[in-house]
Amino acid sequence: DAKTTQPPSMDCAEGRAANLPCNHSTISGNEYVYWYRQIHSQGPQYIIHGLKNNETNEMASLIITEDRKSSTLILPHATLRDTAVYYCIVLGLDSSYKLIFGSGTRLLVRP
Amino acid sequence: DSGVTQTPKHLITATGQRVTLRCSPRSGDLSVYWYQQSLDQGLQFLIQYYNGEERAKGNILERFSAQQFPDLHSELNLSSLELGDSALYFCASSVGVRADTGELFFGEGSRLTVL
Numbered sequence: 001d002a003k004t005t006q007p008p009s010m011d012c013a014e015g016r017a018a019n020l021p022c023n024h025s026t027i028s029g030n031e032y033v034y035w036y037r038q039i040h041s042q043g044p045q046y047i048i049h050g051l052k053n054n055e056t057n058e059m060a061s062l063i064i065t066e067d068r069k070s071s072t073l074i075l076p077h078a079t080l081r082d083t084a085v086y087y088c089i090v091l092g093l094d095s096s097y098k099l100i101f102g103s104g105t106r107l108l109v110r111p
Numbered sequence: 112d113s114g115v116t117q118t119p120k121h122l123i124t125a126t127g128q129r130v131t132l133r134c135s136p137r138s139g140d141l142s143v144y145w146y147q148q149s150l151d152q153g154l155q156f157l158i159q160y161y162n163g164e165e166r167a168k169g170n171i172l173e174r175f176s177a178q179q180f181p182d183l184h185s186e187l188n189l190s191s192l193e194l195g196d197s198a199l200y201f202c203a204s205s206v207g208v209r210a211d212t213g214e215l216f217f218g219e220g221s222r223l224t225v226l
Contacts, residue, residue: 036215043113043201043217044154087154098167099146099215101154 004088004102011108018075020105022088025069031090033064035073036099039084044101047073047086078109114138115218117202123224129190132221136183136204142166143185144205144215145177149198160185161208192225199223 005023012018024033034049048055048062050071055062061074075082087104114137124130136143145157156169160179171177174192179185189196199222203215 038154041148041199041220041222043115043203043219044215045113045217046214049214098156098159098169099154100156103153 004090006086006088006102006105008103009106009108011110012078013110014080015077018078018082018107018109020073020075020086020088020107021070022073023070024088024090027068027090028092031092033062033068033071034089034091034099035060035062036087036089036101037082037084038087038104039081044087078107080109080111083107083109113216113218115202115204115216117200117218117221119221120219121222121224123226124192125226126192126194128192128225129188130192130223132187132189132200132202132223134185134187134202134204134218136185136202137216140204140206140216141183142205142208143179143183144203145171145185145187146201146203146217147198148201148220149195152198154201157187159208166208189223192223194225197223197225 035047036044038044050062064071085104085106087101116135118133141162144159148154157171158177159167163179174190177187199220201220203217205215
């Protein structure tokens, strides 16, 4: 599975959009980009995933560049409850679900 | 609430002892995964079971073992405990066995402290 690179920390103001980048320059054609987050010491929570096209759900949007070497997770209106560590993970289509969590990005949403 | 239940939530024991952590997956999920999260190692995949059979293994120590029972609940057994085994242990479940079958649902974890 390809490795990912994320900034260690970011912050944004409550109510504003939070844009979390992720580099995955060695991603291959059959690998998905997954995003999970972990609030404090709770169990990780699935956010969104995508292969090539941009994706949106009730939690977030995922923008994947055309060359698929990077992506951005967008939380459109961040709230204090979105303060968490966000993990970008690349996972093969046919691989077992062995999520490899890196260091992630610690997002702090400021009041 | 993810629907994944882990017990106990907290456990304090001594070095050399053995403990069992239990996980009940979401209703209908056939795959169970175990992860370890310690302060210096982050989240580490340990092992995966699908419908009672081991499907994938991570960096699980030989002192650790797991199984999935016919009712699909799973147990993680940790023996000859060392101080370094102190960690949060998460269980997760999914419907299928592969990454393209959907998301993982994580429990709230079992915090193990070895003194």
